[in-house]
Amino acid sequence: MRHFKDSLLRALLWLSAFLSVAILVMIVGFIFYKGIGLISFNFIFGDYSPTGDGGIWPMIITTIYTVLISLVIATPIGILAAVYLQEYAKQGRLVRLIRFATESLTGIPSIIYGLFGAVFFVTTLKLGMSILAASLTLTIIVLPVIIRTTEEALKTVPRSYREGSLALGTTKLQTLYKVILPSSMPGILSGIILSVGRIVGESAAIFLTAGTVAAMPESILSSARTLTVHSYLVTQESGDIELAAAVGIVLIVIILAINLSATYISKKFNKATNK
Amino acid sequence: MSIPTTNKQTVEIGKANKRKYMLEKLSSRIFLICALLSVITLLLIIGFVFYKGAHPFVAEGYSFINFIFGTDWVPSEDKFGIFPMIVASIFATIGALIIGVPIGLFTAIFLAEIASKRLAKIISPAIQLLAGIPSVLYGVFGLAIIVPFLQNTFGLVKGQSLIAVILVLAIMMLPTIVTVAETAIRAVPQTYREGSYALGVSQIGTIFKVIVPAAKSGIMTAIVLGLGRAIGETMAVILVAGNSLIVPTSLTDSVRPLTTNIALEMGYAFGTHQEMLFATGIVLFSFILILNFVLAKISAKGGN
Numbered sequence: 001m002r003h004f005k006d007s008l009l010r011a012l013l014w015l016s017a018f019l020s021v022a023i024l025v026m027i028v029g030f031i032f033y034k035g036i037g038l039i040s041f042n043f044i045f046g047d048y049s050p051t052g053d054g055g056i057w058p059m060i061i062t063t064i065y066t067v068l069i070s071l072v073i074a075t076p077i078g079i080l081a082a083v084y085l086q087e088y089a090k091q092g093r094l095v096r097l098i099r100f101a102t103e104s105l106t107g108i109p110s111i112i113y114g115l116f117g118a119v120f121f122v123t124t125l126k127l128g129m130s131i132l133a134a135s136l137t138l139t140i141i142v143l144p145v146i147i148r149t150t151e152e153a154l155k156t157v158p159r160s161y162r163e164g165s166l167a168l169g170t171t172k173l174q175t176l177y178k179v180i181l182p183s184s185m186p187g188i189l190s191g192i193i194l195s196v197g198r199i200v201g202e203s204a205a206i207f208l209t210a211g212t213v214a215a216m217p218e219s220i221l222s223s224a225r226t227l228t229v230h231s232y233l234v235t236q237e238s239g240d241i242e243l244a245a246a247v248g249i250v251l252i253v254i255i256l257a258i259n260l261s262a263t264y265i266s267k268k269f270n271k272a273t274n275k
Numbered sequence: 276m277s278i279p280t281t282n283k284q285t286v287e288i289g290k291a292n293k294r295k296y297m298l299e300k301l302s303s304r305i306f307l308i309c310a311l312l313s314v315i316t317l318l319l320i321i322g323f324v325f326y327k328g329a330h331p332f333v334a335e336g337y338s339f340i341n342f343i344f345g346t347d348w349v350p351s352e353d354k355f356g357i358f359p360m361i362v363a364s365i366f367a368t369i370g371a372l373i374i375g376v377p378i379g380l381f382t383a384i385f386l387a388e389i390a391s392k393r394l395a396k397i398i399s400p401a402i403q404l405l406a407g408i409p410s411v412l413y414g415v416f417g418l419a420i421i422v423p424f425l426q427n428t429f430g431l432v433k434g435q436s437l438i439a440v441i442l443v444l445a446i447m448m449l450p451t452i453v454t455v456a457e458t459a460i461r462a463v464p465q466t467y468r469e470g471s472y473a474l475g476v477s478q479i480g481t482i483f484k485v486i487v488p489a490a491k492s493g494i495m496t497a498i499v500l501g502l503g504r505a506i507g508e509t510m511a512v513i514l515v516a517g518n519s520l521i522v523p524t525s526l527t528d529s530v531r532p533l534t535t536n537i538a539l540e541m542g543y544a545f546g547t548h549q550e551m552l553f554a555t556g557i558v559l560f561s562f563i564l565i566l567n568f569v570l571a572k573i574s575a576k577g578g579n
Contacts, residue, residue: 021382
């Protein structure tokens with residue numbers, strides 16, 4: 001009886017693993033199979049045209065804009081916030097409050113961020129449906145990610161580094177930017193790269209704050225669509241699965257590149273600290 | 276004897292020190308402000324969403340009970356009831372959990388305990404990568420493969436249905452659950468395994484009686500994260516839900532969960548209609564808070 005139960009459970013474990021892998025391979029396979037026929041130089045670098053034979057360059061540019069703007073704002077704030085929590089703050093009620101807020105922000109679904117962005121950045125701050133409004137919304141979304149990964153990176157810096165530096169008579173600030181930050185840089189970097197992935201993959205929040213205009217954005221105050229929103233809209237409006245899948249290929253390649261570079265950097269980092 | 280210094284030098288050093296201390300103080304203030312920003316944004320988000328969403332009930336005399344339990348959503352006729360969407364969201368989430376959690380958890384156990392190192396080294400990174408794929412693509416896949424499949428298998432008029440949503444969400448939460456749960460299982464100390472084997476317990480028995488209970492809190496985190504991804508998902512769900520405004524009575528009914536209601540109508544809504552969408556957001560928000568709270572309670576109990 002026990003043997004039977006054991007073999008049954010073992011079979012279920014194998015089956016589940018097989019199922020997971022099969023489904024996930026199927027999804028990626030499907031996206032590539034459907035979309036690869038459309039991929040060409042003109043598709044990626046050509047300007048959009050409503051007739052359907054144009055490219056997705058405006059969406060790529062819009063995606064790059066949102067990534068750059070959100071990171072330019074979120075990175076310094078996130079790093080400094082993490083520095084405060086790890087290096088400066090006395091553990092107490094204030095730190096607990098900040099930690100609670102950061103954790104809560106992680107749990108909020110992106111559609112709620114979208115609602116907030118729509119009423120705060122778009123309407124109250126009068127930015128209109130624009131790349132800027134979307135980027136500011138995305139800033140809030142990735143801020144907790146950057147804070148947490150930076151905190152983790154700061155934790156890995158050995159205490160002796162700090163003590164050694166302070167013993168030389170440096171101030172806390174000098175120790176911070178000459179010793180602590182440089183040695184935790186790889187960890188911080190991989191956190192930033194992961195945020196890029198989060199921004200590129202985001203759709204609902206952008207949909208509500210940047211709008212859906214399919215054209216090359218004139219400035220960061222123009223409404224525009226990112227790759228994910230484009231992929232959604234062509235599926236929803238015209239049922240054009242091939243086009244959506246082709247955009248999907250571009251997205252998957254970007255995510256793959258992001259993941260590989262994050263892994264590469266953290267591997268290098270581990271080697272450096274294990275010396 | 277002390278080193279003779281001129282007065283001027285002392286003053287200079289004093290000034291430099293003062294500047295250093297000033298800078299030190301100033302920088303720690305700036306760091307504090309940055310850290311407080313996350314508190315401020317959280318307050319802003321709650322404040323704005325709640326202010327907008329509560330307005331119709333506080334100032335315009337709409338009944339909150341009718342909003343929650345009303346079954347008609349006809350903005351043009353001033354009818355705002357979200358009961359069908361609440362039911363759809365709850366069913367979709369629970370359904371996705373029922374399918375996604377066992378498969379995800381079993382896959383994680385397989386990768387951490389059963390699979391050879393070589394096999395795990397290939398599969399784990401691949402699954403991690405899939406956790407990063409934009410959720411819209413899961414929706415595209417759902418619409419192109421799952422929806423027609425359901426249509427043909429069950430002879431439905433329209434394949435976009437509650438079961439389609441459940442399947443897409445279950446697939447979407449898989450990579451998250453597998454990745455986090457696998458890490459938790461791998462973190463269980465080797466001595467636990469050895470101790471269990473030494474008592475003559477089989478490998479499978481060790482896994483389910485010793486290792487899984489030991490990794491419980493990490494597994495709970497995995498489920499919460501997967502759940503968070505499923506319940507908040509919007510764009511992928513729109514593509515496969517069908518978006519009908521009925522209380523679902525079977526798995527093959529077309530549904531409209533809370534998130535999709537917001538995304539579908541925000542584009543053209545204004546006035547009370549728009550405020551009601553914010554109210555929908557509040558309900559979704561409370562939903563997530565309650566779920567997280569319940570799961571935290573369950574895992575705390577399990578820990579004891």
